[in-house]
Every structure is written in structure tokens, then in C-alpha cells.
Amino acid sequence: MARGQILEPFEYEPPELKEHDVRVEVTHCGLCYSDVHAIDDYFGITKFPFVPGHEIVGRVTELGPAATGLKVGDRVGTGWQGRSRGKCEWCQRGEEQLCEEVAHNGVWEPYGGFASSISVDSRFAYPIPSAMPSEVAAVLLCAGITVYNPLRRYKEDRPMKVGIVGIGGLGHLAIQFAHALGYEVTAISSSPHKKEEALGFGADHFVLAGDKDTLRKQELTFDLHLYTSHSEVDWTTLSLSVRNNGRIVVVGFSTVPVKFEPLELIVHQQSISGSFIGNRAMMGEMLSFAQEHSIRSRIELMPMARVNEAIERVKENKARYRIVLVN
Numbered sequence: 330m331a332r333g334q335i336l337e338p339f340e341y342e343p344p345e346l347k348e349h350d351v352r353v354e355v356t357h358c359g360l361c362y363s364d365v366h367a368i369d370d371y372f373g374i375t376k377f378p379f380v381p382g383h384e385i386v387g388r389v390t391e392l393g394p395a396a397t398g399l400k401v402g403d404r405v406g407t408g409w410q411g412r413s414r415g416k417c418e419w420c421q422r423g424e425e426q427l428c429e430e431v432a433h434n435g436v437w438e439p440y441g442g443f444a445s446s447i448s449v450d451s452r453f454a455y456p457i458p459s460a461m462p463s464e465v466a467a468v469l470l471c472a473g474i475t476v477y478n479p480l481r482r483y484k485e486d487r488p489m490k491v492g493i494v495g496i497g498g499l500g501h502l503a504i505q506f507a508h509a510l511g512y513e514v515t516a517i518s519s520s521p522h523k524k525e526e527a528l529g530f531g532a533d534h535f536v537l538a539g540d541k542d543t544l545r546k547q548e549l550t551f552d553l554h555l556y557t558s559h560s561e562v563d564w565t566t567l568s569l570s571v572r573n574n575g576r577i578v579v580v581g582f583s584t585v586p587v588k589f590e591p592l593e594l595i596v597h598q599q600s601i602s603g604s605f606i607g608n609r610a611m612m613g614e615m616l617s618f619a620q621e622h623s624i625r626s627r628i629e630l631m632p633m634a635r636v637n638e639a640i641e642r643v644k645e646n647k648a649r650y651r652i653v654l655v656n
């Protein structure tokens with residue numbers, strides 16, 4: 330396929346396994362908004378012909394000479410990051426998701442998970458807890474780690490209040506993780522009809538994104554807002570609700586620039602930060618935590634042959650809440 334085009338059948342020789350690689354026969358692959366971005370080359374790093382897919386679960390069928398910890402037949406999953414060079418400052422520090430070669434670390438190098446098999450560095454292929462359904466695991470490998478990492482990293486040992494901004498593919502998982510981590514959770518959405526579901530996922534409160542009055546009444550009370558959406562919010566109102574030393578973490582690719590009044594940031598020492606997936610240790614922890622706390626994405630299963638239809642559903646914001654393609 331070419332940039333922005335619909336996907337077409339594509340045949341290629343399976344790439345030779347590198348030293349640490351395993352080959353994985355793909356059974357399930359989630360469809361993430363980042364796949365749509367990658368198809369459109371939004372990040373400017375896509376090489377065509379391109380095979381998307383980075384929420385992959387399947388069985389190990391072959392091991393490279395130095396692959397360790399896995400055997401043929403193991404059920405494993407891999408997310409956005411399929412490898413790293415392991416030599417740069419960030420890899421050495423255990424923050425391999427920030428590897429200097431990040432553009433070459435995607436699991437689609439050379440071809441991603443909308444395929445019958447992939448090759449991936451065994452150190453980025455995670456054993457899936459045996460009781461966890463494969464489609465549940467698939468979604469956790471990108472959406473799950475994206476929201477778990479900041480919620481876990483900024484959790485302190487005291488009662489804390491978090492706002493989950495946006496209740497979509499990321500947000501509905503974030504509510505569940507935040508609840509299980511012990512936060513008091515407020516779901517913030519522009520869709521009033523999502524209230525009941527948000528409370529069902531574990532939110533303690535629901536606030537309409539445009540409801541400035543309610544948010545302003547909660548001035549200086551939130552420790553953390555996790556922005557998981559693609560759409561515009563009133564950043565100034567959000568910022569007014571954040572406590573001293575609190576923060577807003579952005580994990581959703583907003584389609585409009587993020588704009589802040591500096592005053593609140595300064596006088597309340599607030600931070601705005603981004604967060605990108607997570608390292609390998611956090612990935613393992615997230616999968617166990619999700620299993621232990623029965624965290625489950627709401628999933629629509631579709632056959633891989635209907636991938637273009639699935640992409641349309643995601644583009645039109647109709648997926649509730651994630652689509653997993655099945656081979």
C-alpha cells in the first residue's frame with residue numbers, strides 16, 4: 330500500500346531472524362489510532378510498502394540463535410516497540426522506549442502485525458498470563474501500557490485524585506487502571522451518553538468536558554489529569570483544577586495545538602508532560618496487574634480480511650472501544 334491508501338494483500342518472504350529474534354505466528358492484532366497515523370505517514374517515518382499492526386499476540390514458531398527465555402509454542406505479545414539497539418544512553422538507563430533509534434524500533438520493522446507472522450526481538454516479546462484472552466492482551470500491549478505507565482509512575486502513597494480526559498480506546502482502560510491503582514477517578518468527556526459506561530469502568534465521578542463551572546468548583550484539587558483524547562479541551566480550565574505540584578500528562582495525539590495560560594503553571598508549580606509507552610519492566614508489571622485486577626478493554630473482534638472496514642470504523646470514531654483483528 331502507499332501513503333493514505335486502503336490496505337491490499339501483500340506477499341513477502343518472511344525476514345531472516347536476527348540473533349535475538351523470534352518468529353511469531355500472529356493470531357490477534359489490535360487496531361490502534363497510531364496505525365491510521367502511520368498509514369497516513371503522520372509521523373514521517375513510514376516506509377512503504379507498509380504493513381501496520383503493533384498490538385500483536387501469537388505463538389512462537391522459531392527462535393533465533395541467541396533468543397532466550399522463550400520456546401516454540403509459547404503465547405507471546407508485543408507492542409509498538411519490537412526492538413532497540415540497546416547501546417544508547419536511554420537503553421543503558423532502562424528507558425529503552427526512548428532509544429535514540431526510536432524510528433527503527435517499531436515492531437513493523439520491516440513488517441507489522443496485520444500479517445500471518447512477524448519477527449521480533451525476543452526481549453520485546455512478552456509472555457501472556459495464561460488466563461488472559463489473547464484479544465485482551467493485544468490491546469494492553471499498546472493502549473494499556475500507554476495509560477498504565479504514567480498512572481503508575483506518578484502514584485504516591487496517599488489518597489490521590491485523577492482526571493481521565495477522553496473516554497475512548499485509551500480512556501476507558503485508563504479509568505480501570507486508575508481505579509485499580511486506588512485513585513479517586515473523574516472521567517471527563519464531551520459525550521454525555523458515556524457517563525454510565527464511565528462509571529461502570531470504575532470512575533467515581535463524571536464531568537462534561539465543556540462544563541467549566543463544575544471543573545472550576547474543583548479548583549486545585551486534582552493531582553493528575555491524563556489527557557487521552559484527540560479532540561480539543563479547555564486547557565486553562567483543566568489547569569485551574571490541578572493542585573500545587575500537580576501535572577497534566579498528554580498521551581493522546583491532539584489534532585489541535587495545546588495552549589496554556591502560564592500563570593497557573595507558575596504559581597501552582599504545575600507540570601505538563603508527555604508519556605511514551607513504557608519500558609520492558611513496566612510492560613511485564615502492567616500485564617500482571619491487568620490480570621490480577623481483571624482489567625479488560627471493551628473489544629470488537631473482526632476478521633483480518635475486514636481490516637479496511639475496521640480502519641474506517643476507527644477513523645469515524647465508531648469503535649467501542651478497540652478493534653482486534655483475528656487471523
Ligand SMILES: [Zn+2]
Binds near residue numbers: 362471
Ligand atoms: Zn498503538
Ligand SMILES: [Zn+2]
Binds near residue numbers: 419420427
Ligand atoms: Zn537505544
